[in-house]
Amino acid sequence: MTDKTKALMARGAAFLGSEHAILCGAMSWVSERNLVAAISNAGGFGVIACGAMTPELLDAEIAATAALTGKPFGVNLITMHPKLFELIEVCAKHKVTHVVLAGGLPPKGSLEAIKEIGAKVICFAPTLALGKKLLRSGADALVIEGHEAGGHIGPVSTSVLAQEILPELAADNIVFVAGGIGRGEAIASYLEMGASGVQLGTRFAAATESIAHPDFKKAFFRGHARDAMPSVQVDARLPVIPVRALKNKGTEEFTAKQREVAAKLDAGEVDMHEAQLLIERFWAGALRRAVIDGDVESGSLMAGQSVGMVTKEEPVADIITQLLDECGAALQGR
Ligand SMILES: Cc1cc2nc3c(=O)[nH]c(=O)nc-3n(C[C@H](O)[C@H](O)[C@H](O)COP(=O)(O)O)c2cc1C
Numbered sequence: 001m002t003d004k005t006k007a008l009m010a011r012g013a014a015f016l017g018s019e020h021a022i023l024c025g026a027m028s029w030v031s032e033r034n035l036v037a038a039i040s041n042a043g044g045f046g047v048i049a050c051g052a053m054t055p056e057l058l059d060a061e062i063a064a065t066a067a068l069t070g071k072p073f074g075v076n077l078i079t080m081h082p083k084l085f086e087l088i089e090v091c092a093k094h095k096v097t098h099v100v101l102a103g104g105l106p107p108k109g110s111l112e113a114i115k116e117i118g119a120k121v122i123c124f125a126p127t128l129a130l131g132k133k134l135l136r137s138g139a140d141a142l143v144i145e146g147h148e149a150g151g152h153i154g155p156v157s158t159s160v161l162a163q164e165i166l167p168e169l170a171a172d173n174i175v176f177v178a179g180g181i182g183r184g185e186a187i188a189s190y191l192e193m194g195a196s197g198v199q200l201g202t203r204f205a206a207a208t209e210s211i212a213h214p215d216f217k218k219a220f221f222r223g224h225a226r227d228a229m230p231s232v233q234v235d236a237r238l239p240v241i242p243v244r245a246l247k248n249k250g251t252e253e254f255t256a257k258q259r260e261v262a263a264k265l266d267a268g269e270v271d272m273h274e275a276q277l278l279i280e281r282f283w284a285g286a287l288r289r290a291v292i293d294g295d296v297e298s299g300s301l302m303a304g305q306s307v308g309m310v311t312k313e314e315p316v317a318d319i320i321t322q323l324l325d326e327c328g329a330a331l332q333g334r
Pocket of ligand 1: 051151178201305
C-alpha cells in the first residue's frame with residue numbers, strides 16, 4: 001500500500017480497526033464465517049450477513065468466525081428482522097465491535113441498544129438529509145450505496161450520491177462509499193473526494209474463500225454489467241425495494257410472486273408490512289437456492305454492475321492487493 005493510500009484510508013482504518021479501509025459488504029448466504037474471516041485476515045473488514053438468521057444461528061456464526069480470525073469484523077442486521085433486539089443481545093454476548101444496520105431506517109431504540117453494548121453503529125444513508133438525521137441520532141459512520149450495487153438498491157447512482165453527500169459530511173464524519181466499485185482507480189477517486197473508505201460486495205462474492213456454489217461463481221465470471229439488472233415493480237400499490245441481479249428465469253418468477261402478494265393484499269389476507277416481509281422472504285429463499293444449491297436458473301443471482309470485472313476465482317488477499325495497487329498507482333503524482 002502506498003503512503004498516499006494509507007494516509008487517505010487512515011481515518012476509516014482506525015474506525016474499523018483494520019489495516020485497510022475496505023469493507024466487504026454483508027451478502028446474505030455468502031458472507032458467512034469463511035469469507036468474513038478471509039477478508040479480515042487479509043487486512044480488510046469482513047461483515048457477517050445475519051439476514052433472516054435466528055439468534056441461535058447468529059450466535060454460532062459469530063463464534064465460528066471469531067475462531068477463524070483474531071482481526072475485527074462486523075455483523076450486519078436487517079432492521080425489519082422481527083427479533084432485531086435479540087440479535088443485538090447476541091452481538092453483545094460476543095462483544096461485537098461494529099454493527100451495520102441495513103434495510104431501512106433503524107427502528108426506535110435500536111441505535112441506542114447497539115451503542116449501549118459498546119459497539120459502533122454503521123448505517124446506510126440513502127439521501128443527504130437522512131444521512132444528517134442518522135448522524136444526529138447517533139450513527140458512528142455512514143455507508144452511501146448507489147444504484148450500481150448488487151442486492152437491494154436505491155434509485156441514485158454512486159457517483160451522484162458521492163457528490164451530494166461527501167462534500168457536506170465527509171470532513172467531520174466517517175463515510176464509506178459502496179456500489180459499482182470494481183477497481184482501485186475508483187477507490188482512489190472516492191478517497192480523494194473525502195470518503196474514509198469503500199465497501200465492495202460483487203468483487204468478493206466469487207472469491208476462492210466464498211462458499212458460493214461453483215455454478216453461482218461461474219455465472220459471475222460470465223456476467224457483464226448489462227446483465228445485472230434491477231427487478232421491476234409490477235404493482236403500484238406494492239412498493240418493493242428493487243434488487244439488482246443477473247437476469248435469469250428467477251427474474252420472471254419474482255414478477256409472479258409480486259402478483260401473488262398483491263392479490264393477498266387486495267383480499268385483506270396480509271397488510272403492507274406482511275406483504276413486504278413475504279417479498280423479502282422470497283428473495284432470501286431465491287438467493288439461498290442460487291448461492292448454496294447452485295440453482296442459477298430460478299435462484300436469485302444478486303450481483304452489481306461491477307460483475308463484468310469479476311472474471312476468475314481469486315483469493316481474497318489477491319483481490320485486495322490488486323485494488324490497493326491500482327489505487328496507489330492512480331494516486332501517484334496527484
Ligand atoms: C449476493 C449479494 C447479497 C447481498 N446481501 C446483502 C445483505 O444481506 N445485506 C446488505 O446490507 N447488503 C447486501 N448486499 C449488498 C452488499 O453488502 C454491498 O453493499 C454491495 O454489494 C456493494 O456494491 P457492489 O456489489 O457494486 O460491490 C448484497 C450484495 C450481493 C451481491
